[in-house]
Structures are given as structure tokens and as C-alpha cells.
Amino acid sequence: MTGPADVERVFRAEYGRAVAVLVRLLGDIDLAEEAVQDAFATAVDRWAADGPPPSPAGWIITTARNRAIDRLRREASRADRHAQAARLYALDPPTEEGPVRDDRLRLIFTCCHPALGPAARVALTLRLLGGLSTAEIARAFLVPEPTMAQRLVRAKAKIRDAGIPYRVPREADLPDRLRAVLAVLYLIFNEGHTASAGQRLTRADLCAEAIRLGRLVVDECSGSWRGAGPAGPERSPLLPDEPEAVGLLALMLLTEARRDARTGPDGALVLLGAQDRRRWDRGLIAEGQALVRRCLRWDRPGPYQIQAAINAVHADAASVAETDWGQILALYDQLMVHAPGPVVALNRAVALAEVAGPAAALAEVDRLDLAGYHVRHAVRADLLRRLDRRAEAVAAYDAAIARTANAAERAFLRRSRDLLACPGS
Structure with missing residues (x-):
């Protein structure tokens, strides 16, 4: 028997791939998402009764394609809708190799297009490639769900209205565009590594998603399928x-x-x-x-x-x-x-403290313009503690506590401050 948990595992693994293929076929992100979601909803009942298909990803893509054709026909009010449905129906069912691999890379570059703001890039990447729900993304980035929903709607509308192409950029544009992609993955991972708010220190789901997408980018940027040779499909570099x-x-x-x-x-x-x-x-x-x-x-x-x-x-x-x-x-x-940058300089000061002592590091930290950054105050508190400047260290811990919304970090900083404030400690 195949239960909802089994479909959920396939969803997490294959959602982005299926959406990427459907975006290529449809040229419409919203319709692609709806078709893939419909396919997974169908899978919950169908697979429970019949068992999983030999190729779950292929089944989802084919079913989503058929759902999209049905929707286009049902909602058609103009000849071009009928024509689009006919064109889709005439296409061969998508294979799982060849363009499927490149489709995901195209979608990542579309999500991370420079015409979109950084926050929209992160949200779209998590939504379309990661399959995270709007509520999950909103929780991760500390905004109300309606706000995140509107952010996603605006980002997809900008892609449509600005004619942002669904493709891997031209070779001359790849390095700059890839930097934007990597920056988005880094932001996602950092939010998972130390959540900006909440009760838990980390968000393991965001770390896992960033790593999964990072593997995809490394794999896809090392080559693309270019046809079968005597030893099987060969690869040529997209970004060697x-x-x-x-x-x-x-x-x-x-x-x-x-x-x-x-x-x-x-x-x-x-x-x-x-x-x-x-x-x-x-x-x-x-x-x-x-x-x-x-x-x-x-x-x-x-x-x-x-x-x-x-x-x-x-x-x-x-x-x-x-x-x-x-x-x-x-x-x-x-x-x-x-x-x-000041954050790199702050991290350097931590290493400097181990090489040249806390006084040398404190002089560097005090020169940094990071008044609102809780980590700067936490580092400064620890350096002051090591220099036995207790009163100043307690004040620095208080400053750090006031500037973090993560409960685990706050608890750690309070324990460190309270231990330092205790006589005889």
C-alpha cells in the first residue's frame, strides 16, 4: 500500500522537476503549479488503490500535462486557448532525461532573475523548486502568510509582464546570473542554520533544501545532456x-x-x-x-x-x-x-583573538559599524569576559539579547550573562 507519506516523499523530491517541465510546456507558471498540484492530489487516491507506478516522476509529469490540457479546454474562451491545448496534446510525453534536467536549471535562473528583488527570488525558489507551501515560506521569513502570498503573486506577474525568459542565460551572462542564484541558496541555508526568530535554533528543512538545490546547480552546471554516444548519453559543459x-x-x-x-x-x-x-x-x-x-x-x-x-x-x-x-x-x-565587509571583519576578529589575544580582537570589533547586529555584541561580550571586564561584558550581553529574536540564542546569551554576573563565578 502507498499512503500519503509516500506521496509526500515523492512530492518533496519531484515537485520542482515537474513544475519545471510544465512551465516549459505551458509558458505559464500558475497553470503549471496548479496542474502539478492536481496530479499529486490524484496520486494520493490512485496510488493507494493501485500502488505506485514504476516511474513516479514520469507519472506525475504526464498526469499534470493531461490536467493542464483539460483545464485549457474547459476554460477556453478564445481560439488561442484551443490552439494551446491542441499543441500540448500533440507533444510527446516528456521523458525523464534530456530536457528534464535542463528544465530545473532554467527554472532556477528564472526565479533568480535580477529584475526580481532578493526577497522575491528566495520565495519563488522555495515555492517552485522546493515545493514549500506559502505558509511554510512565510514562517521561515517572519512575514504573515497573506504578505508572502502577495509577494509570490507579484513576482510571478513580473516574470509574465516583463517577459522574463525561461532559459539558461547566454554564456556571456552566466557568471553574473549564477552569482545571483548562489546568493539565494546561501540566504536560504543561513536562515536554516540559525533561524532569525522562533523557538528552535535551526530550520533543518531549509538547510536540506538549500543543499539539495546546491547539488542540482553543481550537477547541472557541469554539463547538459547532448545525445547518446556509444557509451550512452554524453555531457557538454554549460558553465565549465x-x-x-x-x-x-x-x-x-x-x-x-x-x-x-x-x-x-x-x-x-x-x-x-x-x-x-x-x-x-x-x-x-x-x-x-x-x-x-x-x-x-x-x-x-x-x-x-x-x-x-x-x-x-x-x-x-x-x-x-x-x-x-x-x-x-x-x-x-x-x-x-x-x-x-563588517561581518567578515567580525568573524576575522574571532580568529584574531585566538592568535593575538582578546585585547587585539576587541580593538578590531570596536571599530565595526554593526550596532544593530546581535552577533557583534555577543562577540564583544565574550572578549570583555576574557579580559575580566565584567560590568562591560554584562552590558554587551544585554545588548545582544535585545537584538535577537531567536529563543535558543537568547537563552544562551542570558545564561552567559547571568553566570558572569554571579559573584564568585
């Missing part, structure tokens, strides 16, 4: 040797490898230095480090690759005492060249 896509995937894998160790049994935040490294996922670490080595062979460093290398150094250390902080500081110096 693009190390930043690989670097981002490595960064996400190495960061995700520590997720289970970042919280205790009660959900409390555990900082890197206090984590039980036996709980780190060695499989993800091995995969991430292999990708970092692959990037090093290209010798074309960029921000995601450097951040991945920093995380690889942390992963190499059996304990915090064995961490090569000198190498990490050198990597942050390199990151400041490629992506200068």
Missing part, C-alpha cells in the same frame, strides 16, 4: 569549471555536518568550542573536504570557496585546542580581499 558553485556546496555540507552538535538534549545552543565533535557527521565532512580540494586545484579563489576552506580547517581539528587558528586567520585575510 565554475568553482564558486562547488565552493558553496562544500561550505553548506561542512557547516551542516555540525548541526547535531550545535544543540544539547534540551535544545540549548552549544558553541563550536564546546561541541562534542563525535557528533559531527563525518560523511558530510569527507564530501565537503573533497569539494574543497577540488576547488584548490582550480586556483581561482572566491568568497564561498574561502569560507568552505575555513570550515574544512575546523573539521580537520580533533579538538578546539588543535585548531590551526593561524591558517584560519590567513584565510579570513584572504576573504577580506575578495568580500570585504
Whole structure:
């Protein structure tokens, strides 16, 4: 028997692929979404009675295509609607190889088109490629569901009205457009890694979705199907040797490898230095480090690759005492060249504290214009604590607590402040 949970697993794995194929066939995002949703609703009953088909993805795509034809005919009020339905009906059923692979990449680039704002890019990517509901996306980004629904409606309308093409950009435009895609995936992952609000420190679903899409981009950008040869289908590169896509995937894998160790049994935040490294996922670490080595062979460093290398150094250390902080500081110096900014400088100051001491790091932190960023105040509080400047450290903890909406972070900061404020501690 196939139950709703089985259909849900197929939905999570294949929704984006099915929508991408239907968008290509229909040229209409809303109609494509509705047809795919109808197909999955049908699957709940049909698969429960008949069992799952040999190719669930192919079944969903074919059923969605037929649903779209029916809807076009039913709602047709003009000759072009009839013509569109006839054209769809005449098409061969979509295969699962060949254009299906490229369809997903086309849809990612459409969602991340520069004509859309950053928030709309993230929302559309999660909706169309990830299959997240409007309510799920709204919860992730701290806006009411009607607000997110309107954001999605406006983004899809802009794609339609501005004639944003559903395609992989031309070769000359690919590097800039790919940067926009990677930035969206990075935003999704960061929101999952440390949720901006809520009771839980992390959002594992968002991390998993960002990694899944990151794998897709790396895979798709390494080649596209170009026909069968003697040994089967061959691939030619769409964007050959693009190390930043690989670097981002490595960064996400190495960061995700520590997720289970970042919280205790009660959900409390555990900082890197206090984590039980036996709980780190060695499989993800091995995969991430292999990708970092692959990037090093290209010798074309960029921000995601450097951040991945920093995380690889942390992963190499059996304990915090064995961490090569000198190498990490050198990597942050390199990151400041490629992506200068106050948040990078703040993270560099954390490494500087381990190499040159907390006083040197505090001088750097005090120069940063990050008054509204809770992490800056938390780092400053810890440096002041290490310098035995307790009253100032307590005030810095209070500033950090006031600036975060994540309950797990707030609880950790309160415990640190209260421990410091206790006489004799």
C-alpha cells in the first residue's frame, strides 16, 4: 500500500522537476503549479488503490500535462486557448532525461532573475523548486502568510509582464546570473542554520533544501545532456569549471555536518568550542573536504570557496585546542580581499583573538559599524569576559539579547550573562 507519506516523499523530491517541465510546456507558471498540484492530489487516491507506478516522476509529469490540457479546454474562451491545448496534446510525453534536467536549471535562473528583488527570488525558489507551501515560506521569513502570498503573486506577474525568459542565460551572462542564484541558496541555508526568530535554533528543512538545490546547480552546471554516444548519453559543459558553485556546496555540507552538535538534549545552543565533535557527521565532512580540494586545484579563489576552506580547517581539528587558528586567520585575510565587509571583519576578529589575544580582537570589533547586529555584541561580550571586564561584558550581553529574536540564542546569551554576573563565578 502507498499512503500519503509516500506521496509526500515523492512530492518533496519531484515537485520542482515537474513544475519545471510544465512551465516549459505551458509558458505559464500558475497553470503549471496548479496542474502539478492536481496530479499529486490524484496520486494520493490512485496510488493507494493501485500502488505506485514504476516511474513516479514520469507519472506525475504526464498526469499534470493531461490536467493542464483539460483545464485549457474547459476554460477556453478564445481560439488561442484551443490552439494551446491542441499543441500540448500533440507533444510527446516528456521523458525523464534530456530536457528534464535542463528544465530545473532554467527554472532556477528564472526565479533568480535580477529584475526580481532578493526577497522575491528566495520565495519563488522555495515555492517552485522546493515545493514549500506559502505558509511554510512565510514562517521561515517572519512575514504573515497573506504578505508572502502577495509577494509570490507579484513576482510571478513580473516574470509574465516583463517577459522574463525561461532559459539558461547566454554564456556571456552566466557568471553574473549564477552569482545571483548562489546568493539565494546561501540566504536560504543561513536562515536554516540559525533561524532569525522562533523557538528552535535551526530550520533543518531549509538547510536540506538549500543543499539539495546546491547539488542540482553543481550537477547541472557541469554539463547538459547532448545525445547518446556509444557509451550512452554524453555531457557538454554549460558553465565549465565554475568553482564558486562547488565552493558553496562544500561550505553548506561542512557547516551542516555540525548541526547535531550545535544543540544539547534540551535544545540549548552549544558553541563550536564546546561541541562534542563525535557528533559531527563525518560523511558530510569527507564530501565537503573533497569539494574543497577540488576547488584548490582550480586556483581561482572566491568568497564561498574561502569560507568552505575555513570550515574544512575546523573539521580537520580533533579538538578546539588543535585548531590551526593561524591558517584560519590567513584565510579570513584572504576573504577580506575578495568580500570585504563588517561581518567578515567580525568573524576575522574571532580568529584574531585566538592568535593575538582578546585585547587585539576587541580593538578590531570596536571599530565595526554593526550596532544593530546581535552577533557583534555577543562577540564583544565574550572578549570583555576574557579580559575580566565584567560590568562591560554584562552590558554587551544585554545588548545582544535585545537584538535577537531567536529563543535558543537568547537563552544562551542570558545564561552567559547571568553566570558572569554571579559573584564568585
